[in-house]
Amino acid sequence: MARHLERPYALGIDIGGTFTDVVVIEADGTVHVGKGISRPDAFERGIFAILDPMLEGLGLMSADCSAIVHGTTVATNAIIERKGAVTGLITTSGFRDVLELRRIRIPRLYDLEWQKPEPLVPRYLREEVIERMTHDGRVQTPLDAGSVKQATANLRARGVSSIAVCLLNSYVNSAHEEAVREIVRKEAPELYATVSSDLLREMREYERTSTVVINAYITPVVRRYVASLSEGLVSRGYRTPLMIMQSSGGAMSAEIACDRPIHVIESGPAAGTVAAQHLARSIGERNAVALDIGGTTAKAALIENGAISYSSEYEIGGDFSRSGRMAKGGGYVLRAPTLDISEIGAGGGSIVWLDSGGALHVGPQSAGATPGPACYGLGGSDPTLTDACLLLGYLGAPGLADGAIPLDTNRARTALARIAQRLDMDLVDFSHGVYRIAVSNMTRAIRSVSTERGKDPRDYSLVAFGGNGGLFAAAIARELELRRVIIPPAAGIFSAFGALYAEVEHHLTQTVLGLTDAIDVSALEASWGLLERQALATLEREAYSRNRCILERMGELRYHGQLQELSIPWPAGATTRDSLARLSAAFEDAHERTYGHRAHDSMVELVNLRLVARGVQERLRVPERLRFARGRAVPIGERRAYFGSEHGWVNVSICDRSGVGANQRHGPLVIQEFDSTILVPPDFSVRVDDQSNAILLSS
Structure with a gap:
């Protein structure tokens, strides 16, 4: 007789270049989080090193797990390295x-x-x-x-x-x-x-x-990793199938991911963006910039009218990865659906260095998880952005992850001093310069999805997350004049949350080139029928019956003679000459919104059919209301922090999120948490809303 599920829970896992994050959400909405150093030699071992003691301490059984969704950088690392x-x-x-x-x-x-x-x-x-x-x-x-x-x-x-x-x-x-x-x-x-x-x-x-x-x-790399992770889960008694996060913001079975690993390359950044979208909706914020700053990279995406833009093309491997029309040709082209995310090599582990001309740079190279920043004391000697933040007083005791990763100020000082001396600069001013350069680099990721596409970032709020999102959010908002900053609870584990929000999803395409006023309508319907049968067969492999499948038709169109297409929702009902005319009109409206003009006398050409197939969950993995389990209390105190020549060294109050309250509290302030640190500069104030989000406003 099967044992009753006494404490069912869902498990989200996200592996970054520096840290591995785990979130456990019980059926009653109680949230538990875990964080540790990634293991590039065996990522799955890093997961179990966090998960095993975490579940044991909570008294949770592996057999009670109802869902496992995983975002991973295994495929990305294989390409970049x-x-x-x-x-x-x-x-x-x-x-x-x-x-x-x-x-x-x-x-x-x-x-x-x-x-x-x-x-x-x-x-x-x-x-x-x-x-x-x-x-x-x-x-x-x-x-x-x-x-x-x-x-x-x-x-x-x-x-x-x-x-x-x-x-x-x-x-x-x-x-x-x-x-x-x-x-x-x-x-x-x-x-x-x-x-x-x-x-x-x-x-x-x-x-x-x-x-x-x-x-x-x-494919061989991903298959080996998934097999090893799956074996570890089965040996520990997990019964629910492993799901893998996709670059498109959906999820897929591990079995299908092993056949088509191109769809999981940007799974980590996609998970964080999906989580930001759900957060924005929950607080009534229709327009937001999602900014994920981790140990290796900074990723940015726009949320407009509650929706995230897709791109059908991405470049991976360049020093500045970006999708869609702004792709510049510096990496390997990947024609696969992805959330429209811009990524740049700027994170806590970004290495500080001088080029041959003596110019100072921060990144894109990263110290990663191994050996990590000098202040970790794990063998790293290169100065990094984290070392600079430690010397400036933005980070401090007990270190990261409740002291699991202690920070050594002397090691940070020694590493940074080597370059500061070459520039004949005061060490503190040099460290602040490193911080400002990093902020400038991170704003590039936001500008590439906003100003470079005709969007004014001042019309958006900033949702900042990742282990380093809170350290830089206020400075970035100041630089770009963003309206306000929203930092969610458990911000450093936020991408693991996003994985659990993801629906099972598949994208299928077929080129059917032709002018919309002359294309064979019956051939179009035949192509749609073939795509839909393929989609339903794929969802059936993942145990979704027909009544739990949603099929969404999209057309990719352009003006005749153009090279790039725009994706337009397909008119409902049977395809007719009239519906194709409505499709063409919708394309011309979208073209004018995107590029600022329409070509009244040009012919509209259909290039691709795109079918998005989604599986509807029987029950939500994430309850509507969440309750975050309190970690170890942060002692209220003070330390000195440096905010540039305008403010100099000032005393900064240290507290956790619960010590902020619903009333606006003026900086300077450091909100120190298990998974991340929030820096509130002297010219900002902060409050905590009824969903435990930290809201920062410029004074």
């Missing part, structure tokens, strides 16, 4: 160098010394096969099976463990790709084989090739 699988590419004869040719875009237009990143698949691991499909899916040259066998043998002999297959025009007719996959599986069953038509049925050869190569490159 070039530690993915040795990957081969099989492509159509004549298209071997698509990865080298890339696109015209470069990140710095007049930088004659810029070098494009090395392809994830070097040329000697790219093989051509004899075949050809036309643009409308007709076979021009039949597939030569012998050339496929030879290509497979060559790649196998060169030591690849994963093979990407991308053939010309396979988005229209995938028969040749499927045949290549079967031959590879027969000739080399030990190799992973990924075909582009399973991932991206859209035109544009470089984008399809880059996407399938990335998927093949990270």
Whole structure:
């Protein structure tokens, strides 16, 4: 007889470049949080090092867990650190160098010394096969099976463990790709084989090739990690299936994530943005900037009218990752749905350094979890932003995570002094300069999703989270003249919350190029029918019956002759000439809102159909009202902190969130918590609302 679930709970897990975060939410809304250093050598061990003692101390049983949703940087790290699988590419004869040719875009237009990143698949691991499909899916040259066998043998002999297959025009007719996959599986069953038509049925050869190569490159890494994590969960008695957060803000089963890991590359940033969206809705804030500042990066996204923008394209691996129209060509192109998030290498672990000309920089390199900032005392010697914050008095005893990570002021001073002396600067002024440079860098992430897209950041509130969000939020708001700052409870664990808010979701696309006033309506409906059957079959694998599935149609349109599309909701009901005319009109309105003009005499072209399929949860993972378990009380006291030449050194009160109260309290003040620290400068005030959010306002 099955044991009654006495204390059911949901489990959210988020792995960042520096810290691993765990949140446990019981059915009655009680929230417990855990935080620890990430283990890049074995991320799953870092999870269990936090989770096991946490559940034991709470008296919770693994069998009572009702949901596990996980956001991870495993795929991201594999790409950035070039530690993915040795990957081969099989492509159509004549298209071997698509990865080298890339696109015209470069990140710095007049930088004659810029070098494009090395392809994830070097040329000697790219093989051509004899075949050809036309643009409308007709076979021009039949597939030569012998050339496929030879290509497979060559790649196998060169030591690849994963093979990407991308053939010309396979988005229209995938028969040749499927045949290549079967031959590879027969000739080399030990190799992973990924075909582009399973991932991206859209035109544009470089984008399809880059996407399938990335998927093949990270598949073995993600599969090993998920298998190890799943084994650890099962051995501990967890019964609920593991779900993985997606870059699109949805979730998917671990099984499907292992087949399509391109969808989990930005899962951590997406989780935090989803959590910020729910927070903004709960307090009636329709327009907000979500800013996640961790140990390695700062990520920004806009929430407009309660919604987050999607992008169908992302670049990963550049020094400034961003999505959508502003992508600059500095990284590897990934054609997959993602929340429109801008990311820059600026976090607590960002290394302070001088270039050859003597200019001071903060990041994008990070000390990461290992060895970490110098003040951690874990072997790191490079000066970092965290070291500067410690010397300025913004951080202090007992350290991070209730003293689990003590901070050594002498180590921080020694590391920073090496560079301050080279610049002949006072150490405190130098540290404050480091802080200000970091703030300037972080504002770039916000500007890239606001001012660079015609949005005025002053019309938005700032929702700041992540382990370092509270330390920089006020300074960033001052710089950009943002209306107010909202810092949620458990801000340092916020992305783990977002994972539990995510719905199961899948995006499917199909290119159907044609002018909206001339395209074959019956062919459109047939394409929609195929996409919907595929979507329902995928959700069925994840145990969602038809009555728990929601299908949303979108069209991606452009003016004839343009290169980029806008995504427009598809009119409800059957597709007719009239509904296509309404679709065209909606596109022209969206084009005017986005770019400031419409082309009255231009033809509107449909490029892609996009279907978003969602599974409806039987019960919410996160209760409507949450109650945060009190951690160890922070002793009320004071310490000295430096706020630049205008204010100098001042005495700063130290308290936890419960010591602030509902009335506006003026800075300077440091709100010290288990998972993060909030800095309230002298020109700001703070109060705590009825949902335990810290609200900062400029004086």
